[in-house]
Amino acid sequence: MKPNLGVDIAGVHFKNPVIPASGVYGFGKEYESLYPISRLGGISCKGTTLYPREGNPPPRIAETPSGVLNSIGLQNPGIDYFIEHELSYLKDKDTAIIANIAGSTVEETVEAVRRLENTIVDMIELNISCPNVKEGGVAFGVSCDGAAGITRAVRRATTKPLMVKLSPNVTDITSIAKSVEAEGADAISLINTLLGMRIDINTRRPILRNNVGGLSGPAVFPIALRMVWQVANAVKIPVVGMGGIATWDDAVEMMMAGASAVQVGAILFSNPLAPIEIIDGIEKYMIDNDIKTIDKIVGTVKPWRG
Ligand code: SIN
Numbered sequence: 001m002k003p004n005l006g007v008d009i010a011g012v013h014f015k016n017p018v019i020p021a022s023g024v025y026g027f028g029k030e031y032e033s034l035y036p037i038s039r040l041g042g043i044s045c046k047g048t049t050l051y052p053r054e055g056n057p058p059p060r061i062a063e064t065p066s067g068v069l070n071s072i073g074l075q076n077p078g079i080d081y082f083i084e085h086e087l088s089y090l091k092d093k094d095t096a097i098i099a100n101i102a103g104s105t106v107e108e109t110v111e112a113v114r115r116l117e118n119t120i121v122d123m124i125e126l127n128i129s130c131p132n133v134k135e136g137g138v139a140f141g142v143s144c145d146g147a148a149g150i151t152r153a154v155r156r157a158t159t160k161p162l163m164v165k166l167s168p169n170v171t172d173i174t175s176i177a178k179s180v181e182a183e184g185a186d187a188i189s190l191i192n193t194l195l196g197m198r199i200d201i202n203t204r205r206p207i208l209r210n211n212v213g214g215l216s217g218p219a220v221f222p223i224a225l226r227m228v229w230q231v232a233n234a235v236k237i238p239v240v241g242m243g244g245i246a247t248w249d250d251a252v253e254m255m256m257a258g259a260s261a262v263q264v265g266a267i268l269f270s271n272p273l274a275p276i277e278i279i280d281g282i283e284k285y286m287i288d289n290d291i292k293t294i295d296k297i298v299g300t301v302k303p304w305r306g
Contacts, residue, residue, distance in 0.1 A: 003286035004293045005279070007041070007261050009238045010161035010186035012122045014041035014096050014261055017294055018251065018279045021242050021265035022047050022100035022125065022165075023072065027086035028093065035276050042096030044189075044263055045086065047127050049102050050112040052078035056132060062198050062207040067217030067244075068266050069196050071132045071210035074102055079112045083119055091120050100165070102127040104135040106150050110157045117158060124160050126151065126185075129167035129192035131214045138192075141167040144179040155184035163187035163240065166231070168220075169195050173227045174234035181235045188231060189240040189263065191224045217266035220244040225257050232258020232299060246274065248281020258299040 005016035020031075022044040028037050037043065055075025062069040076082070082099070090097050099121040103109030113124055128141035128150055140146045151164055164180040166173060168191040177188050193214025198207040206212070224243020232239045241259030245251050246267040254262050267274045282294075291297060 001292075003283060003291060005041075005283060005286070007294055009240065009260055010123065010163070012042075012096055012161055016041040016279050017255065017259075017261035017282070018275050019044055019096075019098065019240070019261060019263045020268060020275055021263035022098075022127070023070075024265045024268045027082075028090060031272060034272055038094040039276055039279065040095045041261060041279075042098055042122070043090070043093075044098040044100050044125055045082070046076055047074050047100045047102045047130060048076045048079055048082045048112065049074060049104070050079050050108045052076065052081065057209045059207060059209055060213070062213070064196070064198065064215065064217070065219060067215050067219035068269065069198060069208060069213040069215050070193065071208045071213035073132045073210065074130055074137070079115050083115065087119055087121065096122045098123045098125045098163070100125040100127050101154075102130055102133075102137060104133070106140075106153050109136070109150060110153050113154050113157050116160065121160060123187075124154070124158055124162050125189060126154050126162060126164045127192070129165050131167070131169060131193060131195050131212070132210060138167045138169060141176065141192075142170050144175050147176050148179040148183045151180040151183040151185055161186045163189050165192055166190040167192050168223060168227055168243070174230050177231040177235050181237050185237060187238045187240060188235060189242060190231060191220070191227050191243040194220055194223065216244065218244045218246045221246070221250060225253060228254060228259050229257040229301065245278070246271075248278045248285065251278050251282055252285055252297060255294070255297045256299070256301040258301075260298055
């Protein structure tokens with residue numbers, strides 16, 4: 001018998017625990033020619049704001065050893081376009097839809113979330129961790145008060161399951177996680193990107209026009225794994241792990257650290273089939289190890305003591 005890869009997070013059913021991360025997958029259309037989107041556990045859509053945004057000027061992507069730096073700046077078509085065009089495209093794709101929502105102010109963020117109330121969106125992922133915008137973004141996510149305040153406001157504005165996406169650019173990730181849990185978050189996702197920089201030694205200019213950007217990709221995986229492990233041990237709500245996952249065994253590691261599901265990001269730029277390979281690899285691992293349900297993997301790491 002086939003193992004059951006299904007997972008329920010905050011009342012939302014994901015047929016498997018693999019979700020393309022926000023920002024690398026757009027709204028799904030570009031990948032449809034490669035495999036049916038219905039194979040995915042869910043999709044986390046590109047970060048969307050109340051009003052359309054053009055993002056930062058280029059260059060806004062730089063390759064790094066085993067990673068990528070981005071300073072996109074939340075380019076997106078705005079919430080109304082998202083509802084009218086992207087959601088209508090996604091509605092019969094038979095996969096869970098996560099709307100990743102950001103804003104320059106609490107009020108803007110709340111209004112964007114409100115507009116999703118009567119839509120088919122399954123879950124809101126509140127993005128308080130984008131390092132590439134001058135207002136809002138990570139500014140909300142680096143203090144307990146900021147993270148708690150925006151979570152409280154958004155919680156009041158929606159009946160939909162609420163997941164909060166945390167920044168790794170903090171000294172104590174567990175205190176931020178506890179703050180958003182206390183304000184009614186149903187789940188936590190982490191990590192967003194790590195703030196980084198590259199310099200062109202010929203021009204002496206930073207490679208990114210924004211000077212700095214967010215680092216993701218396999219280089220950050222051990223940091224993400226450590227933070228997911230710490231947060232999963234600090235809160236009672238489910239944790240969705242991401243940061244540098246490239247292969248099925250990375251995903252299994254992340255789940256052993258405590259993630260109920262995983263998001264897959266930067267690897268899609270070099271291997272667009274990665275989510276499917278990861279789903280198939282997890283399934284084979286479960287068959288080979290006689291694991292019938294995916295929850296038997298979650299949080300099962302046996303840390304050394306003493
Ligand atoms: C961006 O659009 O700048 C990236 C989004 C994010 O890091 O949350």
